[in-house]
Amino acid sequence: MKTETEYELPFFEWDEWSEAALKNGMDPELADLGRAVHREASQHNWPQCLRVVCQEPDLNDILLRAPIQARQFYETMLATDGFKYVFPEGDAANTDMIELCNL
Secondary structure, three states: OOOOOOOOOOOOHHHHHHHHHHHOOOOHHHHHHHHHHHHHHHHOOOOHHHHHHHOOOHHHHHHHHOHHHHHHHHHHHHHOOOOOEEOOOOOOOOOOOEEOOOO
């Protein structure tokens, strides 16, 4: 029985995905990246056409079959909040973003 001060953290589908990916031998950095895009796609309500590549089974396939390209693709998705923004010049750390649309 739990006391009043105990709190059980919620466990979300992206956490389940990450645990399964790690158990199946995925590189921990890729699993963290996959968890992040899985979460952001859901929490930020990215368009369905993007969410489909951020969830099972597509997320697993992309990360495992082409890890270098997948890292670039998913890091860009995270940096632009699902391609809602672009960086006109330079890199994301040193350039202001331009909003493409208000989804």
